[in-house]
Amino acid sequence: xxxxxxxxxxxxxxxxxxxxxxxxxxxxxxxxxxxxxxxxxxxxxxxxxxxxxxxxxxxxxxxxxxxxxxxxxxxxxxxxxxxxxxxxxxxxxxxxxxxxxxxxxxxxxxxxxxxxxxxxxxxxxxxxxxxxxxxxxxxxxxxxxxxxxxxxxxxxxxxxxxxxxxxxxxxxxxxxxxxxxxxxxxxxxxxxxxxxxxxxxxxxxxxxxxxxxxxxxxxxxxxxxxxxxxxxxxxxxxxxxxxxxxxxxxxxxxxxxxxxxxxxxxxxxxxxxxxxxxxxxxxxxxxxxxxxxxxxxxxxxxxxxxxxxxxxxxxxxxxxxxxxxxxxxxxxxxxxxxxxxxxxxxxxxxxxxxxxxxxxxxxxxxxxxxxxxxxxxxxxxxxxxxxxxxxxxxxxxxxxxxxxxxxxxxxxxxxxxx
Numbered sequence: 001x002x003x004x005x006x007x008x009x010x011x012x013x014x015x016x017x018x019x020x021x022x023x024x025x026x027x028x029x030x031x032x033x034x035x036x037x038x039x040x041x042x043x044x045x046x047x048x049x050x051x052x053x054x055x056x057x058x059x060x061x062x063x064x065x066x067x068x069x070x071x072x073x074x075x076x077x078x079x080x081x082x083x084x085x086x087x088x089x090x091x092x093x094x095x096x097x098x099x100x101x102x103x104x105x106x107x108x109x110x111x112x113x114x115x116x117x118x119x120x121x122x123x124x125x126x127x128x129x130x131x132x133x134x135x136x137x138x139x140x141x142x143x144x145x146x147x148x149x150x151x152x153x154x155x156x157x158x159x160x161x162x163x164x165x166x167x168x169x170x171x172x173x174x175x176x177x178x179x180x181x182x183x184x185x186x187x188x189x190x191x192x193x194x195x196x197x198x199x200x201x202x203x204x205x206x207x208x209x210x211x212x213x214x215x216x217x218x219x220x221x222x223x224x225x226x227x228x229x230x231x232x233x234x235x236x237x238x239x240x241x242x243x244x245x246x247x248x249x250x251x252x253x254x255x256x257x258x259x260x261x262x263x264x265x266x267x268x269x270x271x272x273x274x275x276x277x278x279x280x281x282x283x284x285x286x287x288x289x290x291x292x293x294x295x296x297x298x299x300x301x302x303x304x305x306x307x308x309x310x311x312x313x314x315x316x317x318x319x320x321x322x323x324x325x326x327x328x329x330x331x332x333x334x335x336x337x338x339x340x341x342x343x344x345x346x347x348x349x350x351x352x353x354x355x356x357x358x359x360x361x362x363x364x365x366x367x368x369x370x371x372x373x374x375x376x377x378x379x380x381x382x383x384x385x386x387x388x389x390x391x392x393x394x395x396x397x398x399x400x401x402x403x404x405x406x407x408x409x410x411x412x413x414x415x416x417x418x
Contacts, residue, residue, distance in 0.1 A: 001107040001108065001117065001140060001142055002105065002106055002107070002140065002141060002142070002143065002144055002147040003092070003104065003124070003140045004098075004102065004103075004104055004138070004139045005088050005102070005105065005124055005128070005136050005138050005151075006101060006102045006103075006136060006137055006139075006155065007084065007101040007102075007135065007136050008137060008155065009039055009042075010077070010100065010101035011038065011039035011072065011077060012027045012028070012040070013134050013135055014077050014080045014081075014134065015027065015029065015070055015073065016133075017080060017133045017406075018406045018414055019403075020133075025041075025068060026040075026044035026047055026049070026065065026066070027041045027043070027044055027067065027069075027070070028040045028041075028055075028067060028068070028070070029070050030055050030070065030071055030072060031072060032072065032251065032252060032397055033254050033397055033398040033399075034399065034400055034401065035055060037049060037050070037051050037052065037053060038052065038072070047061070048065075049061065055069070070401045070402070070403055071398075071399035071400060071401040071402040072399070073402060073403050075380075075381070075405045075409070076403070076406060076407060076408065077100060078100070079408050080132060081100045084103075084134055084136075085097050087128050088103045088105065088136075089105075090127075091105060091123070091124050091127075092105035092106060092110065093106070093109050093110055094106035094109070096237040104237065117140050117165045118163055118165050121140060121163040121165065122163055124136070124138050125162055125163065135162075137151055137154040137162045137164075138151065138154060138162065138163050138164075139152070139163075139164050139165075140166065140167075141165070141166040141172075142167075142231050142233065143228040143229075143232070143234070143235070144185075144228065145184070145185050145186065145228035145229060145235065146166050146172065146229065146231065149166070149175060149179060149185075149203065150164040150166045150175070151164070153175045153178075153179075157175070157178060169231075173204060175203075176203040176204035176206075176229065177202055177203075177204040178202075179202060179204075180203070181195050181196065181200055181201055181203055181205070183203070184203050184206060184229070185225070186221055186222070186224075186225045187222070187225065191218060203229060206226060207230055211226045211230075214226050244283075244348070246344060246346045246348065247274050247277045247283075248274065249271075249273040249342060249343055249344075250291075250341065250344075251270065251340070251342065252339060252340045253338065253339055253340065253395045253396075253397075254395065254399075255394055255395050255396075256337040256338060256339055256395075257292075257337070257338040258337055260332045261390075263328065263331065264324060264325060265390035265395070266338075266341045267292070267324045267328070267342075268320075268321045268324055268386060268388040268390075269385075269389045269393070270341065270342055271288075271320040271321055271323075271324055271343045272320070272321070272385060272386065272389060273343075274343050274344070274345050275317040275320050275369075276317075278315050278345055278348060279315045279369060280373075282350065282351045282352060283315065283348040283349065283351055284313035284348065284349050284350075284354050285313060285314060285315065285346075285347065286309065286310055286347040286348075287308070287310070287345075287347035288310070288323060288343065288345055289305065289307050289308075289344040289345075289346050290306045290307075290308065290323075290331060290342075290343055290344075291303070291304065291306075291331075291341070291342055291343075292304050292331050292332075292338050292340070292341040293338065293339065293340050293341075294336055294337050294338055294339050294340075295340075298337070302336045304331045304332075304333070306327045306331055308326075312363070313349055313351075313354055314364045315351065315364055315366075315369065316364035316368075316369060317372065317386060318365065318368075319362075319364065320343070321386055380408050
């Protein structure tokens, strides 16, 4: 038996943790540079807000209807997510964090110790709310796909009140008949169109489609989905995820970059982000790609890309920054207003099996990088950084509606008056 615990409109709910007066009010959270609406409460959607559309197109609606609009507070969301996952993980011997607001639990080795699964799900909801003040829904079923569907029912179908346990065929078929095929986990947009053209509009009809024929007509993924909809477990999370073969860090600028120093600083910042990611998975990089461009909607679109090959594999932020400084003349062009920049580490190897070289006179300073990562882990991102990234960058991401970082910044710690 699996459980999927999913937070309700997580970004909005996280903003309400330290602002309880916002609970129950229409609210939206914006993407990078306050571009698009990526999260919206039910109250906001009821007033006509559409997700994933540009904010400027709906700003007047927000102003007229009193809808609260906020910039993405990633630092707050990540910290609250970690706390939520720790609480959820106490309720099962196996946990798989699927995303920032979703976590799977496996009860295969403890199923018979739980007499009532619905009560167990309620305990999870209450614990998360009591300790994190985040509302979650819990779906339980015999397969991962059915657990997803149970969670969908718990969140959006009447009568479940945040908890749904699919433990019999009658309930499974009832829920599948109410669910559009486009909402089934693993069924993409193109596959949905093909299925709808065949008259398969709901999850129940998909479950009745012959699994062997689905593999022939579509692919093995659709076959496994069908089998899982019928209660046969085919999917499972990996005990250890495979290391990424490429790591990118890229971002659109809140303010256009027009000078060489600012471009160097922005690229150095993204090199540091990417370097920290590969050190976390124990990889070394042999090839780095550096790119910068203005907007494709500008009168004269311009895009620049440079590849740097290291003599020896490295994970040292200092070496990445030095490489950027040596290549910046090939990326900067006077008169170009840079809108998007990034760094890609595209040829990664496992650091445990790296071949050392006697003639490598400047190997990566692994001790320094461990201290570097340790301090940033303890005191927060950019507690320690290279001066090449700039002290007070003006090109940073635009977040005009940013709320305080209540749990990760000393200046923003909430004060309590007794």
